[in-house]
Amino acid sequence: xxxxxxxxxxxxxxxxxxxxxxxxxxxxxxxxxxxxxxxxxxxxxxxxxxxxxxxxxxxxxxxxxxxxxxxxxxxxxxxxxxxxxxxxxxxxxxxxxxxxxxxxxxxxxxxxxxxxxxxxxxxxxxxxxxxxxxxxxxxxxxxxxxxxxxxxxxxxxxxxxxxxxxxxxxxxxxxxxxxxxxxxxxxxxxxxxxxxxxxxxxxxxxxxxxxxxxxxxxxxxxxxxxxxxxxxxxxxxxxxxxxxxxxxxxxxxxxxxxxxxxxxxxxxxxxxxxxxxxxxxxxxxxxxxxxxxxxxxxxxxxxxxxxxxxxxxxxxxxxxxxxxxxxxxxxxxxxxxxxxxx
Numbered sequence: 001x002x003x004x005x006x007x008x009x010x011x012x013x014x015x016x017x018x019x020x021x022x023x024x025x026x027x028x029x030x031x032x033x034x035x036x037x038x039x040x041x042x043x044x045x046x047x048x049x050x051x052x053x054x055x056x057x058x059x060x061x062x063x064x065x066x067x068x069x070x071x072x073x074x075x076x077x078x079x080x081x082x083x084x085x086x087x088x089x090x091x092x093x094x095x096x097x098x099x100x101x102x103x104x105x106x107x108x109x110x111x112x113x114x115x116x117x118x119x120x121x122x123x124x125x126x127x128x129x130x131x132x133x134x135x136x137x138x139x140x141x142x143x144x145x146x147x148x149x150x151x152x153x154x155x156x157x158x159x160x161x162x163x164x165x166x167x168x169x170x171x172x173x174x175x176x177x178x179x180x181x182x183x184x185x186x187x188x189x190x191x192x193x194x195x196x197x198x199x200x201x202x203x204x205x206x207x208x209x210x211x212x213x214x215x216x217x218x219x220x221x222x223x224x225x226x227x228x229x230x231x232x233x234x235x236x237x238x239x240x241x242x243x244x245x246x247x248x249x250x251x252x253x254x255x256x257x258x259x260x261x262x263x264x265x266x267x268x269x270x271x272x273x274x275x276x277x278x279x280x281x282x283x284x285x286x287x288x289x290x291x292x293x294x295x296x297x298x299x300x301x302x303x304x305x306x307x308x309x310x311x312x313x314x315x316x317x318x319x320x321x322x323x324x325x326x327x328x329x330x331x332x333x334x335x336x337x338x339x340x341x342x
Contacts, residue, residue: 039209040066044073048084049191051215053077055198058209058221072205076198080214083111083197087190089135100135100183104176115186115193115295116170122299123165125318129311130303131275135183136162138271141263150269156278163275191215192254192298199252199294216254216294230342236285236327244325244333245342251321252294256301257286267329272305281306288325289316290339296322309334 040061045054055076059069086109088094092101095112099105108116119132136159144151151159167179177184195218202210202220209221211229223229228249232242236259246253258280261271267285274281287304291297296319304312304324316322316336323338335341 042066042069042073044070044077046077046081048077048081048194049215050090053080053194053215054211054213055080056211057202057207059207068205069207072202072207075205076201079197079201080194083190083194086111087115087186089185089187096184096186099175099177103180105174107173108170108175111193111197112186113170113173113175115189116168116175116184118295118299119184119186119189120165120168120170122303125315126303126307126311128165128275129306130188130299131163131165132184132186132188133163133165133168133182134273134275135185136181137273137275137278138185139183141269145263150264160275160278163278188256188302189295189298192252192294192296195252195294214294216252216298217248218252218294219248219250228340233288233325234286235331237331243327243331244335246290247340247342249290249340251290251292251323252297253288253290254294254297254301255286255288256305258305259285272302274306283308283328284326285329285331286325286327287312288327288339289322290324291319291322300324 039058041056042059043054043056045052055073057069057073059066085091086095089096091097095105095109116132122130123132140151140155140159162179162181164179164182167177167182168184169176169178191214194214195212195216198212199218199220207220210219212218217231219229228247231246231248231253233244233246235241235243236257256272258267258270258272263269268280270280272280284305287301289297289301289304291300300315300319300322303315304326307315309326312324316324323336325333325335325339327333
């Protein structure tokens with residue numbers, strides 16, 4: 001289990017109950033004949049990535065439509081849990097854990113390879129501001145938090161010597177780590193990637209209206225024929241408030257924030273690291289990215305926490321259709337032109 005993810009209070013507060021209520025109005029009341037065109041809300045929920053993953057879809061209420069859609073959702077959920085099993089840092093039998101322990105993996109699963117290849121690509125695009133090998137820093141700060149302290153500069157410097165994504169090599173399906181002590185994490189990609197996998201399975205099954213929540217959010221279709229789903233973007237300093245509302249437009253939405261997993265109560269040290277410094281970046285409290293791919297949205301949202309706004313904007317240009325929100329430490333919001341603010 002990704003306990004790191006379990007500690008995260010999702011910065012996307014999906015109005016799931018509202019979506020369910022609106023969808024339910026499209027179905028026939030109990031005991032009444034199902035009208036032509038009526039649709040039924042089908043939901044599947046399970047644990048993955050240390051959180052509850054919820055997959056919802058509309059199905060034709062008549063005949064076998066609901067059974068077909070439910071089977072598609074269950075198939076998608078099984079694949080989400082398989083991805084979690086491959087990429088988890090908290091399962092010793094996961095492929096990622098084996099790679100970190102042994103320094104090599106002779107036959108990596110395609111799911112792991114897709115995540116790792118994009119992680120290395122994003123490392124190059126950001127000149128190392130995004131680095132999947134920051135796990136030694138995370139472990140250092142987690143140990144210090146458990147002891148009620150903050151790591152000393154010398155300890156941070158030693159951990160930084162283990163961080164360098166360029167020491168990871170992929171040759172076909174074989175992966176190897178060329179620096180002893182380097183350990184990888186794909187927590188900043190896996191949940192967004194899982195949205196991509198679910199969407200692909202549902203599209204191939206003919207599902208045309210769905211809502212996917214793996215911790216990152218994706219959708220097919222609309223909440224009602226005339227209304228999109230609405231996302232509330234969590235205020236970084238008030239867990240009971242939204243700082244903005246977004247209308248979902250078919251892109252996957254991912255967020256990163258300094259309040260998700262904190263090592264100190266003042267938000268100075270948290271689970272996102274600037275690899276060049278070995279400590280958490282100081283400019284932003286939260287970033288949000290919309291992109292056609294959840295893998296991309298998840299990775300970029302982490303990178304934008306580290307990059308300054310100019311460099312982050314340049315990164316967005318490398319990914320067609322991507323937009324972003326930055327929220328600084330004073331909770332001031334800046335958004336690119338394509339963000340669908342409500």
